[in-house]
Amino acid sequence: MLLLGLMATALAAALAAADDISEGDADPLYRACFEECQRTGTLKEDSIKHCVVLSDDQPSGKAWYAHEPLYLKWKEWNCNSEYRYHCMMEREQEREELGLGPVKYHGKWPLKRASMFRIPLAP
Template sequence: MAGRTARLVLLAGAAALASGSQGDREPVYRDCVHRCEERNCSGGALRHFRSRQPIYMSLAGWTCQDDCKYECMWVTVGLYLKEGHKVPQFHGKWPFSRFLFFQEPASAMASFLNGLASLVMLCRYHTSVPASSPMYPTCVAFAWVSLNAWFWSTVFHTKDTDLTEKMDYFCASTVILHSIYLCCVRTVGLQHPGCGQCLPCPPCCCC
């Protein structure tokens, strides 16, 4: 009985994921996207779109189909607000106003600044902590793992694709796993100060 219930829960969850979000399930949104793609994303209309598209948009991977989805998203949001409804999600995300080629400008900037802070602290760690310190390699590795995660977070919030989404989530998971590892190493080092490599990091490595 428990196994059957678990299977039903999993099936329900899969169905919910497959059905998308409220906004992109709306017929008005789907019809808008379909008509926009038919009108602008083939033949001469597509060539015209590409000729007037800013170079930074094309370099960032924004396509005609992406542009249609973006414009139709706001058309749908406008109808929701006009009828007194709450703003819906689209494809599992809340709608954000695009700035230049940034899909989520505030989140992209926050990720970039976090990465920059990690880089600055890594440089400070290099200059203030001897390479012979017991926890030096572990802390430096953690800094690079964090930098990599913030890089992909910035890319993901700049342009959401299947690849950037997977890289963002995967790299964020590596930071969590490495944090757990670092915490365990430091805890063991504090309890057993004679265990060499397990000595705690200098305080600045966690900044």
């Protein structure tokens, strides 16, 4: 498992350098997680309720912030940002368990949500 994590990190670093994208964005495990979330609206066995796609391609419900479009736009919270956030946090937890430090995603250091505020995970 450690070897797999190190190989994934090395590959992500190489891809990030080649394409000028953040290391986290290039991580194949992060990308696979994000693609799975987009396809199913779930992160492993946890569903992101307002993003679960039903058979008619409509989200299953609305999140509390979806009722306030200005707030939603200001915070930039939507299904894709939820998928990115949850996959980023899952991947950072895996990296921490492997003794690796945080990496940037989308050009920014990971931030953990605390209510409507975000707290940096990186130095």
